[in-house]
Amino acid sequence: MKVDPTLIEQECHVFTRFLVRAPATPYVRDKYLEAHRLSGTFVPAAGVDSALVTVARWSPAVTRVADAYARLCAPRGVLRRKLVLLLAILETSPPFFRAIDYEPSRSWAMASLHLAVTATIGIGAAAVGMIAFLPLRLTEGVWKRRGE
Amino acid sequence: MVSDRRVLVVGSGPSGVHFAQTALSKGYQVTMVDVGREAPTPVMPEADLVQLKEELADPAGYFLGGSYEGVLLPDFDKEYYGTPPSKNYVFEDGARFAGSLEGFEPLFSFARGGMAEAWTAGCYPFNDGELTDFPFSYARLAPHYGEVARRIGITGEPDDLGRFMPLHEHLLQPLPLDTHSLRLVRAYERKRAYLNETLGAYLGRTRVATLSRDMDERKACTKLGRCLWGCPRGALYTPSQTVRTLQRHDGFRYLGGLEALRFQIGDNGRATALIARQVGGGEIQTLPTSQLALAAGTLPTAAIVLRSILAATGERVRLTGLMDNRQVLVPFLNVGMLGRPYDPASYQYHLLGLGLSDPDPRAYVHGQITTLKTALLHPIIQQLPFDLRTSLLVARATHSALGVVNVNFHDSRRGDNWVELEEGADMESPRLRIRYVPAADEPGRLHAALGKVRRVLRALGCVVPPGMQHLRPMGASVHYAGLFPMTTSGDGRWGTDEHCRTREFSNVLLVDGSTFPFLPAKNVTFTLMANASRVAAEAL
Ligand SMILES: Cc1cc2nc3c(=O)[nH]c(=O)nc-3n(C[C@H](O)[C@H](O)[C@H](O)COP(=O)(O)OP(=O)(O)OC[C@H]3O[C@@H](n4cnc5c(N)ncnc54)[C@H](O)[C@@H]3O)c2cc1C
Numbered sequence: 001m002k003v004d005p006t007l008i009e010q011e012c013h014v015f016t017r018f019l020v021r022a023p024a025t026p027y028v029r030d031k032y033l034e035a036h037r038l039s040g041t042f043v044p045a046a047g048v049d050s051a052l053v054t055v056a057r058w059s060p061a062v063t064r065v066a067d068a069y070a071r072l073c074a075p076r077g078v079l080r081r082k083l084v085l086l087l088a089i090l091e092t093s094p095p096f097f098r099a100i101d102y103e104p105s106r107s108w109a110m111a112s113l114h115l116a117v118t119a120t121i122g123i124g125a126a127a128v129g130m131i132a133f134l135p136l137r138l139t140e141g142v143w144k145r146r147g148e
Numbered sequence: 149m150v151s152d153r154r155v156l157v158v159g160s161g162p163s164g165v166h167f168a169q170t171a172l173s174k175g176y177q178v179t180m181v182d183v184g185r186e187a188p189t190p191v192m193p194e195a196d197l198v199q200l201k202e203e204l205a206d207p208a209g210y211f212l213g214g215s216y217e218g219v220l221l222p223d224f225d226k227e228y229y230g231t232p233p234s235k236n237y238v239f240e241d242g243a244r245f246a247g248s249l250e251g252f253e254p255l256f257s258f259a260r261g262g263m264a265e266a267w268t269a270g271c272y273p274f275n276d277g278e279l280t281d282f283p284f285s286y287a288r289l290a291p292h293y294g295e296v297a298r299r300i301g302i303t304g305e306p307d308d309l310g311r312f313m314p315l316h317e318h319l320l321q322p323l324p325l326d327t328h329s330l331r332l333v334r335a336y337e338r339k340r341a342y343l344n345e346t347l348g349a350y351l352g353r354t355r356v357a358t359l360s361r362d363m364d365e366r367k368a369c370t371k372l373g374r375c376l377w378g379c380p381r382g383a384l385y386t387p388s389q390t391v392r393t394l395q396r397h398d399g400f401r402y403l404g405g406l407e408a409l410r411f412q413i414g415d416n417g418r419a420t421a422l423i424a425r426q427v428g429g430g431e432i433q434t435l436p437t438s439q440l441a442l443a444a445g446t447l448p449t450a451a452i453v454l455r456s457i458l459a460a461t462g463e464r465v466r467l468t469g470l471m472d473n474r475q476v477l478v479p480f481l482n483v484g485m486l487g488r489p490y491d492p493a494s495y496q497y498h499l500l501g502l503g504l505s506d507p508d509p510r511a512y513v514h515g516q517i518t519t520l521k522t523a524l525l526h527p528i529i530q531q532l533p534f535d536l537r538t539s540l541l542v543a544r545a546t547h548s549a550l551g552v553v554n555v556n557f558h559d560s561r562r563g564d565n566w567v568e569l570e571e572g573a574d575m576e577s578p579r580l581r582i583r584y585v586p587a588a589d590e591p592g593r594l595h596a597a598l599g600k601v602r603r604v605l606r607a608l609g610c611v612v613p614p615g616m617q618h619l620r621p622m623g624a625s626v627h628y629a630g631l632f633p634m635t636t637s638g639d640g641r642w643g644t645d646e647h648c649r650t651r652e653f654s655n656v657l658l659v660d661g662s663t664f665p666f667l668p669a670k671n672v673t674f675t676l677m678a679n680a681s682r683v684a685a686e687a688l
């Protein structure tokens with residue numbers, strides 16, 4: 001599969017910072033690139049699919065919003081596929097697997113509070129994502145109808 | 149009794165190896181024909197899971213595979229088995245056997261050791277109620293359960309599940325419980341009266357073929373947390389270990405890399421030779437036989453018999469009565485475990501079992517409870533309804549509190565579930581047409597039992613997340629059975645006698661699940677092994 005390595009590497013850095021709050025190691029970057037070279041499944045189709053990936057590359061904060069939207073409205077799209085691939089690489093590679101597997105030990109009350117706050121942030125990200133990307137979806141709907 | 153003390157066995161799965169071991173102990177010469185794809189050498193055998201991730205030169209390559217086949221992408225729409233790349237060899241080339249399928253998604257294995265090279269080692273004896281349709285009772289099988297337990301090492305103890313599972317000989321002390329499982333046991337003890345009396349639900353230790361103490365070359369489980377990827381200590385039993393034991397026996401010959409195509413049928417209706425081909429489209433070999441035992445797994449065994457009939461008579465036979473256990477996965481979150489650290493140094497599979505009683509013992513519902521330990525998390529994280537960062541944090545915070553009950557249901561033989569050779573299938577393309585229609589009462593049975601499972605979990609302090617229960621397709625439990633049922637009555641052209649001898653071909657024994665006339669909810673493999681041993685003891 002022909003890919004633009006610079007673009008994929010840059011995307012890998014942004015997405016890694018989104019997922020684990022750290023820059024990608026050369027190993028992770030190479031694995032991510034290799035997966036893109038091996039399979040066409042990470043090539044976005046035109047339209048919302050492609051726009052989501054382009055926008056998500058801007059910064060980790062934007063990735064979160066784009067991904068929150070994708071989870072609800074494009075769960076099988078290329079952005080989700082790329083992020084899940086990266087997550088799988090990170091959870092099997094040092095040092096990142098620790099950031100995915102391990103939670104600091106907390107009291108039951110603190111753990112419940114932490115969970116509630118995390119979920120609330122997630123719901124917030126989804127709300128922002130829906131507001132920010134809904135116009136994109138509507139536009140695509142109009143394009144599709146015109147094309148028919 | 150036959151006087152010629154030689155037997156040709158096809159297949160090295162649990163059925164084949166325990167048939168062979170008993171045959172050898174009776175002084176038989178055993179030749180085993182097997183496709184026999186081999187396992188890769190285990191990497192860093194002394195390392196635990198964390199060390200593997202830390203120290204392997206290419207950890208993602210090991211866990212996800214050279215072509216990233218171990219990554220579960222969100223657009224994957226088949227049944228997910230979570231088979232790691234190190235177990236790819238177990239299911240390699242199976243697709244060649246699957247023709248047109250209706251209501252059934254089978255797996256095939258051509259590994260040395262068969263499907264159980266990737267199993268989770270649950271070993272449960274059937275009781276008299278469950279054996280009602282079989283032409284023998286528990287008492288006749290009990291010595292063979294004991295013998296197989298002695299050979300492979302099964303852990304378990306007398307507890308509340310004992311009312312469903314007879315106690316056979318040679319049980320080893322159970323593996324230690326992880327914190328989460330222990331918490332479930334404590335909650336069960338507090339709620340025992342309600343669970344037993346109101347729901348008919350019982351909790352106890354699973355019986356697993358994983359060693360709690362060293363046994364010959366195999367070492368006791370030291371909680372490396374690598375069970376899914378292949379236990380490097382040999383603590384978790386796989387039949388290829390028995391193949392190694394058999395290979396030390398003078399009377400045993402293992403012919404790997406050979407695919408049995410069919411047997412030749414002589415004028416007297418007896419099999420005279422096995423026709424096999426070297427794997428990879430190689431040379432055809434004719435192996436003369438006076439006694440043939442097919443243990444290729446229910447579906448491949450059916451393919452061999454169907455092709456033999458087709459070659460001899462031109463007849464295309466349809467075999468009815470295919471069975472498999474319906475399985476439903478019920479994930480749960482144990483609220484009391486929140487905040488507890490996750491411990492990767494844990495045995496990965498089920499340590500607890502859940503039994504739901506029924507006035508009809510054949511309708512017993514069997515559950516295995518796995519508390520989540522060292523599995524890959526990306527398949528779970530992506531299912532949560534948030535962006536991946538939030539989902540990752542939620543999964544991490546709940547990691548030590550997650551678990552799943554794999555609920556198994558019984559199956560019975562019905563005429564509308566059948567197997568035949570695909571039209572146009574020949575020796576080169578052995579594809580099977582399979583049709584399966586669930587029993588009419590299945591939705592009602594599942595609904596009632598799953599409602600009980602959720603109530604049990606709630607009573608144990610767990611939450612069942614809505615919408616995450618998963619009904620697995622038929623074929624997914626890989627407990628296939630029933631195409632040549634054993635009976636004493638002599639009914640049915642395609643049945644076998646109580647010694648699993650085919651009625652049509654008097655020197656052909658079927659020693660896998662093919663001959664089971666009923667499929668209880670309990671995982672079948674322990675009974676496959678015990679029955680194979682029984683057949684060798686009684687029929688040879
Ligand atoms: C993920 C997983 C988990 C499981 N967990 C459990 C569990 O916890 N408990 C349980 O009871 N069961 C479990 N099972 C099911 C169990 O593995 C099977 O019931 C069991 O392996 C069947 O044994 P078998 O010997 O009859 O057939 P198989 O295991 O299928 O073995 C067939 C053998 O025949 C050989 N063969 C096939 N066709 C040919 C041919 N034409 N020529 C030559 N050789 C041939 C193959 O190479 C293989 O060696 C599990 C299965 C899977 C996949």
Ligand code: SF4
Nearest residue numbers: 369372373374375379
């Ligand atoms: S935890 Fe699993 S991999 Fe580790 S020793 Fe025990 S059975 Fe083997």
